[in-house]
Amino acid sequence: MGATAEHSEQSEDTCVICLSQVTERAITVPCNHHNFDFVCLVSWLQERSTCPLCKTDVTAVQYDWRSSDDFKSYSIRRTHTPKDQSTITDHGHLSHFAPYGLPSRRRCTHRPFSPPADDPALRRRREIYRKGLYSLHVGSNPYSGYRDVTPQMIAGDPELQSRARTWIRRELRVFSFLHTGPSGSASQAATTSSNAEFLLSYIVSILKMVDIKASNGNAENLLTEFLGRRCSRLFLHELSAWLRSPHTRLKDWDEEVQYQDG
Numbered sequence: 001m002g003a004t005a006e007h008s009e010q011s012e013d014t015c016v017i018c019l020s021q022v023t024e025r026a027i028t029v030p031c032n033h034h035n036f037d038f039v040c041l042v043s044w045l046q047e048r049s050t051c052p053l054c055k056t057d058v059t060a061v062q063y064d065w066r067s068s069d070d071f072k073s074y075s076i077r078r079t080h081t082p083k084d085q086s087t088i089t090d091h092g093h094l095s096h097f098a099p100y101g102l103p104s105r106r107r108c109t110h111r112p113f114s115p116p117a118d119d120p121a122l123r124r125r126r127e128i129y130r131k132g133l134y135s136l137h138v139g140s141n142p143y144s145g146y147r148d149v150t151p152q153m154i155a156g157d158p159e160l161q162s163r164a165r166t167w168i169r170r171e172l173r174v175f176s177f178l179h180t181g182p183s184g185s186a187s188q189a190a191t192t193s194s195n196a197e198f199l200l201s202y203i204v205s206i207l208k209m210v211d212i213k214a215s216n217g218n219a220e221n222l223l224t225e226f227l228g229r230r231c232s233r234l235f236l237h238e239l240s241a242w243l244r245s246p247h248t249r250l251k252d253w254d255e256e257v258q259y260q261d262g
Contacts, residue, residue: 017036020037023209024063039206043222045076128234128238135241135257136258136259163248175231212236213240220233
């Protein structure tokens with residue numbers, strides 16, 4: 001009896017897609033299957049729209065679960081597949097829109113994304129993507145304070161996760177399509193800001209499972225659907241540089257990070 005209960009508990013905590021332990025649970029709507037890691041389920045739904053277990057059409061994904069009354073739910077509405085066609089224009093706009101639509105409901109309160117502002121730091125970040133600049137590598141040693149970071153370290157360290165969220169939240173403001181709709185209306189801005197919140201959770205989930213600097217390019221492949229190949233590669237390079245650094249404030253990192261253009 002005890003062995004059966006233990007086996008059932010282990011099965012519920014194993015993602016049926018990757019067969020590893022669930023780190024960020026996701027639930028399919030309307031069938032309510034919950035044996036999925038968030039990043040695995042979203043990646044699955046990029047290729048097909050049905051539940052991996054029962055083949056029911058999935059209309060939404062519930063994620064960021066904290067309790068039965070505190071979670072997010074995101075509607076699945078494929079609108080575009082960017083692949084390698086993303087580019088940053090001189091005005092900081094990305095040439096495509098995210099592939100998913102509005103959240104169907106929201107039951108938790110998180111700090112909302114701010115719309116892109118015309119400040120020097122964001123202008124510089126947009127220029128980096130437009131020119132395709134990669135920050136110079138800093139070696140890991142006690143003098144520099146830089147260190148290599150693994151998915152296991154991120155998964156087990158809330159402080160590292162918080163640092164990742166800080167950088168990702170700011171960096172996603174580079175991509176104007178995530179924050180301002182085509183019409184520029186408040187409702188459109190709210191819609192596209194939801195894309196940024198969804199993408200933030202998705203990227204943090206990737207960090208806990210995948211080595212973003214691995215040569216197999218798995219992390220890049222997972223992010224390409226949303227930002228395009230060129231931007232995803234640069235985004236992950238810069239995110240790795242930030243996580244390896246000793247800095248806790250974006251301002252300090254911005255002042256230290258170096259590029260070949262000076």
